[in-house]
Amino acid sequence: MSKKTIQTIEDIARLAGVSKSTVSRALNDSPLVSDETKKRIQAIARENSFRINAPARNLSMGQSHTIAYVTHAYHKESFSMEDLFGLEIMGGITHGLHELGYEMLVVHMDPRDSGWAHQYLESGRVDGFILMTSNRKKWHIKTLVEMGAPFITWGVISENVKYCSVTGDNVAGGRLATEHLIRTGRQRIAFLGGDKEELEVQHRFKGYQQALEDAGMVIDSDLFANGDYSHSSGIKAMKQLLEQSPDLDAVFVNSDLMAIGAINVIQNSGRRVPENVAVVGYDDLSIANYNNLPLTTIRQNIPLAGKLLAQNLVQYIKTGVVTNVTLPVELVVRQSA
Amino acid sequence: MSKKTIQTIEDIARLAGVSKSTVSRALNDSPLVSDETKKRIQAIARENSFRINAPARNLSMGQSHTIAYVTHAYHKESFSMEDLFGLEIMGGITHGLHELGYEMLVVHMDPRDSGWAHQYLESGRVDGFILMTSNRKKWHIKTLVEMGAPFITWGVISENVKYCSVTGDNVAGGRLATEHLIRTGRQRIAFLGGDKEELEVQHRFKGYQQALEDAGMVIDSDLFANGDYSHSSGIKAMKQLLEQSPDLDAVFVNSDLMAIGAINVIQNSGRRVPENVAVVGYDDLSIANYNNLPLTTIRQNIPLAGKLLAQNLVQYIKTGVVTNVTLPVELVVRQSA
DNA sequence: TCACTTTATGCAACCGGTTGCATTATATCT
DNA sequence: AGATATAATGCAACCGGTTGCATAAAGTGA
Numbered sequence: 034m035s036k037k038t039i040q041t042i043e044d045i046a047r048l049a050g051v052s053k054s055t056v057s058r059a060l061n062d063s064p065l066v067s068d069e070t071k072k073r074i075q076a077i078a079r080e081n082s083f084r085i086n087a088p089a090r091n092l093s094m095g096q097s098h099t100i101a102y103v104t105h106a107y108h109k110e111s112f113s114m115e116d117l118f119g120l121e122i123m124g125g126i127t128h129g130l131h132e133l134g135y136e137m138l139v140v141h142m143d144p145r146d147s148g149w150a151h152q153y154l155e156s157g158r159v160d161g162f163i164l165m166t167s168n169r170k171k172w173h174i175k176t177l178v179e180m181g182a183p184f185i186t187w188g189v190i191s192e193n194v195k196y197c198s199v200t201g202d203n204v205a206g207g208r209l210a211t212e213h214l215i216r217t218g219r220q221r222i223a224f225l226g227g228d229k230e231e232l233e234v235q236h237r238f239k240g241y242q243q244a245l246e247d248a249g250m251v252i253d254s255d256l257f258a259n260g261d262y263s264h265s266s267g268i269k270a271m272k273q274l275l276e277q278s279p280d281l282d283a284v285f286v287n288s289d290l291m292a293i294g295a296i297n298v299i300q301n302s303g304r305r306v307p308e309n310v311a312v313v314g315y316d317d318l319s320i321a322n323y324n325n326l327p328l329t330t331i332r333q334n335i336p337l338a339g340k341l342l343a344q345n346l347v348q349y350i351k352t353g354v355v356t357n358v359t360l361p362v363e364l365v366v367r368q369s370a
Numbered sequence: 371m372s373k374k375t376i377q378t379i380e381d382i383a384r385l386a387g388v389s390k391s392t393v394s395r396a397l398n399d400s401p402l403v404s405d406e407t408k409k410r411i412q413a414i415a416r417e418n419s420f421r422i423n424a425p426a427r428n429l430s431m432g433q434s435h436t437i438a439y440v441t442h443a444y445h446k447e448s449f450s451m452e453d454l455f456g457l458e459i460m461g462g463i464t465h466g467l468h469e470l471g472y473e474m475l476v477v478h479m480d481p482r483d484s485g486w487a488h489q490y491l492e493s494g495r496v497d498g499f500i501l502m503t504s505n506r507k508k509w510h511i512k513t514l515v516e517m518g519a520p521f522i523t524w525g526v527i528s529e530n531v532k533y534c535s536v537t538g539d540n541v542a543g544g545r546l547a548t549e550h551l552i553r554t555g556r557q558r559i560a561f562l563g564g565d566k567e568e569l570e571v572q573h574r575f576k577g578y579q580q581a582l583e584d585a586g587m588v589i590d591s592d593l594f595a596n597g598d599y600s601h602s603s604g605i606k607a608m609k610q611l612l613e614q615s616p617d618l619d620a621v622f623v624n625s626d627l628m629a630i631g632a633i634n635v636i637q638n639s640g641r642r643v644p645e646n647v648a649v650v651g652y653d654d655l656s657i658a659n660y661n662n663l664p665l666t667t668i669r670q671n672i673p674l675a676g677k678l679l680a681q682n683l684v685q686y687i688k689t690g691v692v693t694n695v696t697l698p699v700e701l702v703v704r705q706s707a
Numbered sequence: 708t709c710a711c712t713t714t715a716t717g718c719a720a721c722c723g724g725t726t727g728c729a730t731t732a733t734a735t736c737t
Numbered sequence: 738a739g740a741t742a743t744a745a746t747g748c749a750a751c752c753g754g755t756t757g758c759a760t761a762a763a764g765t766g767a
Contacts, residue, residue: 040492041753052717057755065756067715082485084493088434089753091425093722099475104464111673112461113656120457124449127441127476136495137476138436139464148419155377156421157723158473264660290660297662319450323601323627325634325662336448378723389747394725402726404745426723429752494753 039081048081049074060085096160100130100346101140101153103164103173114290115263117318118335119165122187125339126163132340133347135160142173149173154182161346166190166198168230185346187338188233189357197349199341199358203233206331206362207240210285210313213329213364215248219283219311223256223274225267225295227287234259237287237315256281260291267291271298282310283370289314289321289330296326296369311370327367334360376418385418386411397422433497437467437683438477438490440501440510451627452600454655455672456502459524462676463500469677470684472497479510486510491519498683503527503535505567522683524675525570526694534686536678536695540570543668543699544577547622547650550666550701552585556620556648560593560611562604562632564624571596574624574652593618597628604628608635619647620707626651626658626667633663633706648707659704666707669700 039045042060046053051070058066059074066074077083091097102123104116112120127137138159142149150173153159161183164170168190177184178196185197214222224241227234238257245252255277260266267290274281275298284299286292292314299310306312306326314321317332338360345356376382379397383390388407395403396411403411414420428434439460441453449457464474475496479486487510490496498520501507505527514521515533522534551559561578564571575594582589592614597603604627611618612635621636623629629651636647643649643663651658654669675697682693 055716082488084489086753087493087495088425088428092429093755097425111458111676113458114454114660115656121448121450123476127478131478139460139474139476141464141468151419152421156424158424293660300662319452323451323630325637339448392746423723430725
């Protein structure tokens with residue numbers, strides 16, 4: 034493209050008959066410049082479609098206004114359904130960051146690369162990181178903490194973390210799901226969790242337990258199984274549950290994707306959903322509504338979660354204030370339970 | 371975090387007893403610096419975990435090594451299943467860019483904002499754009515062409531475009547799908563397309579026509595319907611097709627998501643898939659395999675598409691060479707057809 | 708009218724790299 | 738030994754913004 038003649042603050046300064054420091058102050062709405070001069074300069078900039086040079090501004094201010102969203106995709110070469118939770122929340126994050134004048138870089142994290150955060154933070158490329166927590170990311174969180182790098186996580190790995198986080202109320206979620214199944218008359222309610230080492234799985238199980246105990250119902254370990262949130266693990270775990278307890282009449286599944294896998298297994302066993310076995314999922318991802326049998330599920334407010342991840346990280350970068358937010362969840366009743 | 375004492379090229383220069391220009395050349399592997407000096411400086415940088423400052427380098431070189439992936443999410447606040455094609459290809463793009471030393475910025479495009487590309491390109495924030503083509507993005511492509519902005523599209527809007535693109539062989543895809551249905555004995559094969567104004571839909575239709583003609587089968591306009599690639603439009607279009615032609619025994623659907631919607635409608639009408647109505651989808655997104663009834667579909671090589679979008683855009687940025695690539699597609703036979 | 712304060716703007720240094728050209732040392736050739 | 742060429746390194750200007758401090762003009766009060 035041909036080089037525009039108005040490209041820098043120097044160019045605007047020439048047009049306006051002032052110095053570039055006055056132009057910089059005017060464009061940044063500084064009180065050190067008179068209103069009259071400020072308006073004149075802003076009009077000239079607008080008329081010439083002037084854009085401040087981001088690298089120059091980043092260099093002189095020592096901030097990139099860019100946040101890295103750290104992904105660890107199940108598949109190496111592309112995203113997939115297994116990544117849907119992270120992808121849905123990414124949409125909210127990018128929206129929330131944009132409202133704050135920040136950009137979102139998608140960073141494909143190689144777990145073997147111990148320098149991954151260094152090369153983004155210490156090179157001035159990003160101001161902070163957003164990541165979805167899981168036990169597989171323990172080391173990466175450890176690295177970020179050791180670096181003193183600004184970051185925020187969706188979910189928490191352990192109690193009393195010193196870094197920013199947003200999470201859902203997993204105990205309440207486990208409780209809501211189980212209470213619904215109890216309320217609709219189910220007697221043998223199974224729990225199909227994620228990785229049992231994960232805190233959120235433990236919390237959801239706690240809610241499940243509490244609901245059963247409050248209803249005076251027995252807790253039967255034959256009714257437990259765990260997957261790893263993948264679709265195939267949901268299939269495997271559901272098969273195991275049906276083997277362990279052929280008479281189960283409901284299952285609370287820790288994710289929509291595993292729930293869909295579980296439904297397939299239940300239906301293929303000759304049982305009907307929800308008549309013979311009621312199924313409640315978790316997250317209320319968009320897939321929950323598209324399945325042939327719309328999924329009853331525990332909704333997490335993913336758009337709000339994304340927005341808060343963005344807002345609270347930027348606030349931490351600016352002020353150093355650590356915030357931990359637990360979002361309420363809600364039961365969404367569709368056809369599977 | 372405490373300020374490291376080794377943070378700039380100046381710091382490395384002091385340690386190595388050379389000038390910063392020598393350090394810069396050494397770290398960039400310039401032939402102007404002797405091998406001995408180069409190795410010494412690289413070792414010192416490595417020992418001190420030194421990272422070149424990206425904003426400074428971007429400023430002096432006039433390049434950001436960042437590419438904007440332009441999204442136009444169906445929902446304002448988060449991504450969803452409807453965005454799965456764009457999200458799966460994003461994974462391949464980010465991977466491909468990383469291999470080239472580039473980063474990927476996810477840019478949420480507001481269609482009403484006429485200055486969106488300006489504020490990313492002319493501010494030096496990105497070096498180019500990647501976007502999924504559709505008629506809704508005609509104006510954005512027009513803007514990018516007028517700016518002379520480097521960009522590449524997945525898919526093409528019209529013939530003989532002058533910008534870079536990667537697309538699938540839609541005529542072949544339409545043909546493969548229809549031939550499979552013919553080969554399995556289907557007599558009344560419907561076409562459930564995307565927006566009929568879209569070139570790729572026209573090409574897929576062309577392939578469908580050619581296959582029918584080659585088989586000496588009649589082309590019946592009662593067997594056509596169009597959605598807009600959304601799940602709900604697939605439901606609506608399939609209902610329309612069953613109204614128009616209750617005796618249809620197969621349908622070629624232009625996307626997996628619409629195909630799943632179509633399957634739901636077919637099953638809810640009391641018909642069985644594939645016994646009564648065979649269904650072929652398009653794209654082979656990860657969802658195709660997870661559906662209770664695994665979907666026969668036309669696979670597009672999404673990881674390769676992502677990689678080529680990255681590679682060919684960066685090549686264009688560096689050399690100005692425009693490339694247009696049409697990727698082969700393949701039939702994947704599962705249970706729905 | 709004069710002294711002092713406040714306002715508005717400009718100068719120039721800095722942010723941290725890159726690199727054209729200058730300088731010095733070394734190598735080569737006659 | 739001297740002239741010329743080559744290699745290696747350094748100087749300093751530049752990329753385009755931000756901003757502390759200096760300077761000049763305007764305003765205010767005695």
